[in-house]
Amino acid sequence: MTDLPVTDLPKSSNVGTRRRDAGRKSMSLYAEGEPMVWLTGGALAFSLLMILAMLVYVFWMGFSNFWPQRVVHVTTHSGQVSMGSVSRSQSYKPSIANVDRLPEALQDSTREKLLANDGYTVRTLLYTGNYDLTGTRFQWVSDYEVNTWEYPEWALLIERRMDGNFYGMPVAFEQDGEVLTESPKEIWERFEEIHPTVRRRFRERERIRTVDMGRVNRRQENARRQLVEATRQFENGEIPAGDLDRVRHETEETIDQTRREHAALSKRVDEINTENRRYGLVMETAQGLRHTLFFDDIVMAFPGNQLSRFQKIAIFGERWREFIFDNPREANMEGGVFPQIIGTVTMTLVMTIFVVPFGVIAALYLREYAKPGPIVSAVRIAINNLAGVPSIVFGVFGLGFFCYIMGGYLDDVFYSNSPVPTFRGGGVLWASATLALLTLPVVIVATEEALSAVPSSMREGSYACGASKWQTIKRIVLPRSMPGIMTGMILAMARGAGEVAPLMLVGAVKLAPSLPLDIHNWSGSLGFIPTGPIHLERSFLHLGFHIYDLGFQSSDSEAARPMVFTTTLLLISIIVILNLTAIMIRTRLRRKFKSGTF
Amino acid sequence: MTAETLEQAQARTPVQTRGASGTRLEAIASGEEVRSEIHPQLKKEDNILSIENFNLWYGRAQALHDISMTVPKGKVTALVGPSGCGKSTLLRSVNRLNDLIDIVRIGGEMTLNGSSIYSKNVDVIELRKRMGMVFQKSNPFPMSIYENVVYSLRIDGERNKKVLDEVCERSLRGAAIWDEVKDRLQDSALGLSGGQQQRICIARAIAAEPEVLLMDEPCSALDPIATNKIEDMIDALKGEYTILIVTHNMQQAARSSDYTAFMYLGRLIEYGPTDTIFQNPRLIETQDYVTGRFG
Numbered sequence A: 001m002t003d004l005p006v007t008d009l010p011k012s013s014n015v016g017t018r019r020r021d022a023g024r025k026s027m028s029l030y031a032e033g034e035p036m037v038w039l040t041g042g043a044l045a046f047s048l049l050m051i052l053a054m055l056v057y058v059f060w061m062g063f064s065n066f067w068p069q070r071v072v073h074v075t076t077h078s079g080q081v082s083m084g085s086v087s088r089s090q091s092y093k094p095s096i097a098n099v100d101r102l103p104e105a106l107q108d109s110t111r112e113k114l115l116a117n118d119g120y121t122v123r124t125l126l127y128t129g130n131y132d133l134t135g136t137r138f139q140w141v142s143d144y145e146v147n148t149w150e151y152p153e154w155a156l157l158i159e160r161r162m163d164g165n166f167y168g169m170p171v172a173f174e175q176d177g178e179v180l181t182e183s184p185k186e187i188w189e190r191f192e193e194i195h196p197t198v199r200r201r202f203r204e205r206e207r208i209r210t211v212d213m214g215r216v217n218r219r220q221e222n223a224r225r226q227l228v229e230a231t232r233q234f235e236n237g238e239i240p241a242g243d244l245d246r247v248r249h250e251t252e253e254t255i256d257q258t259r260r261e262h263a264a265l266s267k268r269v270d271e272i273n274t275e276n277r278r279y280g281l282v283m284e285t286a287q288g289l290r291h292t293l294f295f296d297d298i299v300m301a302f303p304g305n306q307l308s309r310f311q312k313i314a315i316f317g318e319r320w321r322e323f324i325f326d327n328p329r330e331a332n333m334e335g336g337v338f339p340q341i342i343g344t345v346t347m348t349l350v351m352t353i354f355v356v357p358f359g360v361i362a363a364l365y366l367r368e369y370a371k372p373g374p375i376v377s378a379v380r381i382a383i384n385n386l387a388g389v390p391s392i393v394f395g396v397f398g399l400g401f402f403c404y405i406m407g408g409y410l411d412d413v414f415y416s417n418s419p420v421p422t423f424r425g426g427g428v429l430w431a432s433a434t435l436a437l438l439t440l441p442v443v444i445v446a447t448e449e450a451l452s453a454v455p456s457s458m459r460e461g462s463y464a465c466g467a468s469k470w471q472t473i474k475r476i477v478l479p480r481s482m483p484g485i486m487t488g489m490i491l492a493m494a495r496g497a498g499e500v501a502p503l504m505l506v507g508a509v510k511l512a513p514s515l516p517l518d519i520h521n522w523s524g525s526l527g528f529i530p531t532g533p534i535h536l537e538r539s540f541l542h543l544g545f546h547i548y549d550l551g552f553q554s555s556d557s558e559a560a561r562p563m564v565f566t567t568t569l570l571l572i573s574i575i576v577i578l579n580l581t582a583i584m585i586r587t588r589l590r591r592k593f594k595s596g597t598f
Numbered sequence B: 001m002t003a004e005t006l007e008q009a010q011a012r013t014p015v016q017t018r019g020a021s022g023t024r025l026e027a028i029a030s031g032e033e034v035r036s037e038i039h040p041q042l043k044k045e046d047n048i049l050s051i052e053n054f055n056l057w058y059g060r061a062q063a064l065h066d067i068s069m070t071v072p073k074g075k076v077t078a079l080v081g082p083s084g085c086g087k088s089t090l091l092r093s094v095n096r097l098n099d100l101i102d103i104v105r106i107g108g109e110m111t112l113n114g115s116s117i118y119s120k121n122v123d124v125i126e127l128r129k130r131m132g133m134v135f136q137k138s139n140p141f142p143m144s145i146y147e148n149v150v151y152s153l154r155i156d157g158e159r160n161k162k163v164l165d166e167v168c169e170r171s172l173r174g175a176a177i178w179d180e181v182k183d184r185l186q187d188s189a190l191g192l193s194g195g196q197q198q199r200i201c202i203a204r205a206i207a208a209e210p211e212v213l214l215m216d217e218p219c220s221a222l223d224p225i226a227t228n229k230i231e232d233m234i235d236a237l238k239g240e241y242t243i244l245i246v247t248h249n250m251q252q253a254a255r256s257s258d259y260t261a262f263m264y265l266g267r268l269i270e271y272g273p274t275d276t277i278f279q280n281p282r283l284i285e286t287q288d289y290v291t292g293r294f295g
């Protein structure tokens, strides 16, 4: 009461004067906090810039990968000839001995130029392709070596199903082994006319091989299994001999029928093969070698040096389409990443389905039911620390616990008569469970925060209406904290979708025979539970693992480089899309709860 | 108030009572126990709620001291007193909301319509369903206006749309807000103005036709017009409902209540008919407070 300083008034005004005086002299900089503003702002700007630079780099490298490049024809002073497209260039310091190999007349001027540049010059990496003929895909060309550098009008870039790109000049168009034309223009016209139908047949053949034949095989397999089952029942005395005979008869009929269907399909495949092999493109490489390419082997071809802007855009779009919707070829180095996209999205969604309910329930217990005290605090700290455990540790745990113990148990109980493991070993299910464990702390922490942010007045209002604790939680607390829970989900998804290390142990593979999402077979089942096209027991491909595999495990890292960037770009985009969807839902929820002001 | 009691009241003049250490208020502040002044008119009333020697502690600190009072049925009873004197605590003790606070301990007893509130085998949830409560700060639930109002029916499992619609309309009319919101019942209640929100909360509190309506400063955040509306509403509800209302607004207490209880530092000081308390209280402290001389 008495410390209201009425009598101190002169003194306090004194302090004020002193402060003002000091301000004029030395205090201003620190008092205004200028250095801290610069320090904190600078740190923020620096980190943002780093992230932005990385994103822009990935975006640029990934996005431009599919832009059709020109085909360059280079001759060097040493008589080397090559054709290809420019991959990248860099400046480097060549050894002086190299200059000695140049023609006498050029040596002096080259040395002078090099000296003027501190010994540096620029070299260009050409993607020369033709791997089957030359055994290499790339070639460095230094600036000083170049004799001629031109863009031949009819040079073709051909993307093949195998052995990567082919660069060369069209020489002839062959049909049934006969040369029909030798003029480049006509060859190209013929190609454009015939190739689309060849591609269409090609796709038909792929579909027959993967889908139709698979279906026929499955029917046969099922019939066989029925017979085995009937035999077993008969031996156990569960069914009479007549039933067994009937099943045996049916099975034989089915097998006969499927054999016939199979033969018809094989015949169609053979037809397509012969038809597609009728057409050939005779090409001449830069080195003068002649090589015939069958239309069947060509994915896409274009004369790189005479494309209009519109055509370039069309090719660019077609390449993206192929990348997103097609299967990979050539050890994942070429083609699309459709299975990887499916795998990544499936795994992330299943993980979300696991982690959100579990995390929310755990948080509900911690925040609503458990009596606050040292034990709850300890649990909370433990959960927070769980978020810091290296993800590979979760991978090892997942492998041991989910794949072997749980999977093994499920196999023993439900699939004891199957020769191959079903749940034992890696699969989407176990990968999702492992990542769910990994991201659980994120969801718990976010949910706890959301729960504690529900105003106690709302809870009291509900109790005052005669609601029980669970009714209050269900009707008031949970809906009100839904946006916060969604935030946790978004964070968990972002963390889970980008994780790679644990996945390598629990189910992500380089090549998978079948996708976890089998859209061609809707009658799948897990033992007795029908699952339709979803096969969570299967191993899967994953974009993050694909990046690692391409970038660090492939035989030719230079060739894989652009794909690494493109795949990275795709992975980032998918995570962004998943997150944006979740954020949109959250915004809608928030708007619903938006509090009016008065 | 009858003419007879008015006469009686006017005949008396406020008395300055003294404890051992000066005035009554000083005595209370120094920890002495002082008897509450309860006017005899209350004895004639039909009680719905009676509070007997009620004590409450927040941890070590005692917030209510030996409170004994009765709340007459169908009347409006106002609780007044300086901030922190325990009005909200007393109100929240009636529907056992204080149970939610871990550190609260209580002593004494309350009965609602003759049935005990604090005995061991009372079902708190059933008990709370017999009362409605309106809080100092409006607290609509994050759901539509309609769902807010019928909340207590929903948690009882009522599904019949006709019943719900009826209750919703009756409660909203009772809270004098039907005309304002009848076209937007499915909108979020959080999008309403503060005054409208408070009336939604009142509608919610009366939806289950409670035996007692507890109101904790329902108008503290409202402008005079909204306050008027709520006072009109209280007038309209009078008779049908028993209302126990906390208020800091002396005019409001004088205008809309039948009885007024004056509390100070966790004690009930004086309790009697509103007219008497405001015009001719027995204790000088009450007069000082209601005329604004302290508090």
Ligand SMILES: Nc1ncnc2c1ncn2[C@@H]1O[C@H](COP(=O)(O)OP(=O)(O)OP(=O)(O)O)[C@@H](O)[C@H]1O
Binding pocket: B058, B063, B082, B083, B084, B085, B086, B087, B088, B089, B090, B101
């Ligand atoms: N949750 C709590 N924990 C501890 N002490 C509390 C709690 N709530 C209230 N108190 C204390 O109990 C006493 C009475 O508080 P109460 O809220 O009942 O006062 P009030 O009369 O409603 O005041 P106001 O008019 O300001 O609302 C105060 O001293 C307060 O500090």
Ligand SMILES: [Mg+2]
Binding pocket: B087, B088, B089, B136, B216
């Ligand atoms: Mg209060």
